[in-house]
Amino acid sequence: MSGSEARKRRADAQRSAESVVGAAIQVLNRDPDASMGAIAAAAGVTRQTVYAHFSSREKLxxxxxxxxxxxxxxxxxxxxxxxxxxxxxxxxxxxxxxxxxxxxxxxxxxxxxxxxxxxxxxxxxxxxxxxxxxxxxxxxxxxxxxxxxxxxxxxxxxxxxxxxxxxxxxxxxxxxxxxxxxxxxxxxxxxxxx
The missing domain is CATH 1.10.357.10 (Tetracycline Repressor, domain 2)
Known part of the structure; x- marks a missing residue:
């Protein structure tokens, strides 16, 4: 993998993590007990993607x-x-x-x-x-x-x-x-x- 491909992957991962955090803020502001699945759905990603960025609810x-x-x-x-x-x-x-x-x-x-x-x-x-x-x-x-x-x-x-x-x-x-x-x-x- 070239340097530019690696940078693109890191940038994509960063945007994905930011999307998860943004969705978590919106979802948890409506329902503080919302599941990781609900947060994933709001972010437009899978639960696995959420856990890839944040290994636990506490870290999110x-x-x-x-x-x-x-x-x-x-x-x-x-x-x-x-x-x-x-x-x-x-x-x-x-x-x-x-x-x-x-x-x-x-x-x-x-x-x-x-x-x-x-x-x-x-x-x-x-x-x-x-x-x-x-x-x-x-x-x-x-x-x-x-x-x-x-x-x-x-x-x-x-x-x-x-x-x-x-x-x-x-x-x-x-x-x-x-x-x-x-x-x-x-x-x-x-x-x-x-």
């Missing part, structure tokens, strides 16, 4: 989570979070994240999207945490944010508070508007110097 779910993370990061990066007041940048980041979650509500609400180890979950948050860190450092340097609280703590608190807002909405205890308002108020109180 990891690929789905990786795709959703990349989509979230792209949405955040489109917001130009390195400009303007740091608080505004933080809220633009949160809005961008929420747009991705809003496109896949069932998938994010189900446990499947987060069916990873704690270490994998931390890695999934790394790109967002890096962007949050930039915002917090900038806000502390400008005096907009309290410089006495570590950036690491602020990142962890923001991620946890964001998850709590989503959980309260999912449980029906708060409307989306109420949860968003509570999140923003909480963050302002944590970040603003006394």
């Amino acid at each position: 779910l990891r690929a789905v989570v990786d795709h959703l993370t990349a989509e979230t990061v792209a949405e955040i990066d489109a917001e130009d979070i390195d400009t303007g007041p740091a608080m505004d940048a933080l809220f633009r980041l949160l809005d961008a994240s929420e747009r991705t979650v809003g496109r896949y509500p069932v998938l994010f609400q189900s446990g499947d999207a987060a069916a990873t180890t704690q270490s994998a979950d931390d890695q999934r948050h790394d790109p967002v945490a890096d962007r949050l860190s930039r915002i917090f450092r900038r806000g502390q340097q400008s005096g907009e944010f309290d410089a006495h609280i570590s950036v690491t703590w602020l990142v962890a608190a923001t991620i946890k508070l964001s998850h709590t807002a989503s959980e309260e909405t999912d449980a029906g205890r708060l409307s989306e508007h109420e949860a968003d308002a509570a999140l923003r108020t909480s963050l302002r109180r944590i970040l603003t110097p006394d």
Whole structure:
């Protein structure tokens, strides 16, 4: 097999794997318990093809989570979070994240999207945490944010508070508007110097 044939095969395999992940996102967003066969049918491939790319459901779910993370990061990066007041940048980041979650509500609400180890979950948050860190450092340097609280703590608190807002909405205890308002108020109180 020539080099160009090998490259074509790899490119075809990559497109096939991407098609499976795309189909999995759509199918699992409608039915988080959908079978690998249903995902294969939606992708227009056989179950064997799905298993050739992803040897287990867990590996396919990891690929789905990786795709959703990349989509979230792209949405955040489109917001130009390195400009303007740091608080505004933080809220633009949160809005961008929420747009991705809003496109896949069932998938994010189900446990499947987060069916990873704690270490994998931390890695999934790394790109967002890096962007949050930039915002917090900038806000502390400008005096907009309290410089006495570590950036690491602020990142962890923001991620946890964001998850709590989503959980309260999912449980029906708060409307989306109420949860968003509570999140923003909480963050302002944590970040603003006394």
